Amino acid sequence: MRVLHTSDWHLGRSLYGKKRYTEHQEFLIWLAELIDSESIDILLIAGDIFDTSTPSNRAQELYYKFLCKATTICQHIVIIAGNHDSPSFINAPQQLLKTLNIHVKGEADDELSDEVTLLKGDNDSPMAIVCAVPYLRDKDLRRTEAGESLEDKNAKLIAGLSNHYNAVAEAALELRQTAGDIPIIGMGHLFTAGGKTIQDDGVRELYVGSLAHIDTKIFPDCIDYLALGHLHIAQTAGNISHFRYSGSPLPIGFGEAEQDKKVLIIDFKGKIPQIQEHTVPRFQELKQIKGDMDRITSQIKVLANSCPQAWLEISYNGDQMVADLRQLIEDAVAGTDLEILSIKNERMMTRILTSPTLKETLDDLNVTQVFERCLQAYEIPEEDQEELRQYYKMIIADMQEEDLNRE
Ligand SMILES: [Mn+2]
Numbered sequence: 001m002r003v004l005h006t007s008d009w010h011l012g013r014s015l016y017g018k019k020r021y022t023e024h025q026e027f028l029i030w031l032a033e034l035i036d037s038e039s040i041d042i043l044l045i046a047g048d049i050f051d052t053s054t055p056s057n058r059a060q061e062l063y064y065k066f067l068c069k070a071t072t073i074c075q076h077i078v079i080i081a082g083n084h085d086s087p088s089f090i091n092a093p094q095q096l097l098k099t100l101n102i103h104v105k106g107e108a109d110d111e112l113s114d115e116v117t118l119l120k121g122d123n124d125s126p127m128a129i130v131c132a133v134p135y136l137r138d139k140d141l142r143r144t145e146a147g148e149s150l151e152d153k154n155a156k157l158i159a160g161l162s163n164h165y166n167a168v169a170e171a172a173l174e175l176r177q178t179a180g181d182i183p184i185i186g187m188g189h190l191f192t193a194g195g196k197t198i199q200d201d202g203v204r205e206l207y208v209g210s211l212a213h214i215d216t217k218i219f220p221d222c223i224d225y226l227a228l229g230h231l232h233i234a235q236t237a238g239n240i241s242h243f244r245y246s247g248s249p250l251p252i253g254f255g256e257a258e259q260d261k262k263v264l265i266i267d268f269k270g271k272i273p274q275i276q277e278h279t280v281p282r283f284q285e286l287k288q289i290k291g292d293m294d295r296i297t298s299q300i301k302v303l304a305n306s307c308p309q310a311w312l313e314i315s316y317n318g319d320q321m322v323a324d325l326r327q328l329i330e331d332a333v334a335g336t337d338l339e340i341l342s343i344k345n346e347r348m349m350t351r352i353l354t355s356p357t358l359k360e361t362l363d364d365l366n367v368t369q370v371f372e373r374c375l376q377a378y379e380i381p382e383e384d385q386e387e388l389r390q391y392y393k394m395i396i397a398d399m400q401e402e403d404l405n406r407e
Helices: 021-037 057-073 087-091 094-098 150-179 293-306 325-333 346-354 367-377 382-401
Strands: 002-006 042-046 076-080 102-105 116-120 126-132 184-189 225-229 235-237 240-245 262-269 272-279 286-291 311-316 339-345
Touching: 002 021, 002 225, 021 057, 042 126, 042 184, 042 225, 057 076, 076 116, 076 126, 076 184, 087 102, 094 102, 102 126, 116 150, 126 150, 150 184, 150 382, 225 262, 240 272, 286 293, 293 311, 293 325, 311 325, 311 346, 325 339, 339 346, 367 382
Parallel strands: 002 042, 042 076, 076 102, 126 184, 184 225, 225 240, 286 311, 311 339
Antiparallel strands: 002 262, 116 126, 235 240, 262 272
8 A cells, every 4th residue: 555645735825925836736747647657545635735724716726626636546635734724624625525535634523533534445445544633723722721821831732632642543543443454644734843944934933932842752652654744844753754744845935945845655564654755846946045246146147057947035145235236136137037036135134123223114024023123112121021922922823723714
């Protein structure tokens, strides 16, 4: 039995306002061909299918067209929602998709055994048991009580996750008693302790500090392979070789641009998984250039030859103040197919951040920087700042967890 594990597609994502549907389309065509040529039986998608909880019609079209194709070339597809997905959106077509052997799990069920599915192959023979645990939201995991500390909250979150996975695993073991000695595959969308992230990937900022870091000990021993999503770099969880993040197939930001992106193919010999990584082609080159004006112009010349269609993120950090930076850079790319997505003047940024008298706009700052500015402006004592930062991150995380179109 062969399984393919992928996650974090973020369909509908744009980069500095530039839409990325073409890359996603090319990825999905490539993926369907791989599923076919590698004779995949089960496809697992471990969350963050979409970038937002209200995906555009075009993003939805990509998703459904892919599913329509994939269901003709593999036997089962199991999909869980991630923190970016709307649970109710993912669940809405559940009954219809079930008829095509596509199993979607948008949110935690009251009846946890409903997250456990026995997948059957030819002649109705049992192939695998999948524990499809979606991204678990705060409200799924704990009851809030007045006056509880951050430590109380984190301890409850971790206990809630651990209980959830244990209950699901128990249901899987019970099922295995009748189904025969087949693999138990876990799924999840969460940040495990020690996970690698990258600046500006939209994951890191939420977790720096003391938000719950989940030890892989919470996952029950009976899981033969754990297909995780959420982190964009392909990696093991807790150094356990059969607990894996596939990572995102496309670089979500320029920071990820130089990494090889992967999907994972797992062959089960009995219950033992053998894992191979498949590198995803780069459908769009993303290049970062950082330096003074000389370095920027010379790098542009190099890239115009070596990587002529690349999208560029340029940071100027030279000593001189350059007033017409944008114009100079636009002149340098004129006549090439290189496309500039972002120009950052780091010299200017540093001055803005240290000198509140200079004009600054919200375009120059991300939400974390805005909050830092508030801490300064209200002269919050140093010793109170860290706690406020943590509460702020919790509020941002809660806002991202709202399921706006549920009704
Ligand atoms: Mn995620």
